[in-house]
Amino acid sequence: MLQTFKYNLLILIFFTQSIYPTRRSNVPIYxxxxxxxxxxxxxxxxxxxINHA
Incomplete structure (x- = not known):
């Protein structure tokens, strides 16, 4: 469960980087x-x- 959540977190972080241009990466992720x-x-x-299916 925790491993999958970390994987989703990485996807979300990548998604933020695609939303905000790299030059604006100092925008708080929160x-x-x-x-x-x-x-x-x-x-x-x-x-x-899914994990408990």
């Missing part, structure tokens, strides 16, 4: 997590269901 919190919660639940 602003991304704040805006996408419901999406992240749904993603974690989906991962949880």
């Amino acid at each position: 602003s991304f997590f704040y805006h996408f919190r419901p999406f992240i919660r749904k993603l974690r639940m989906t991962t949880h269901i």
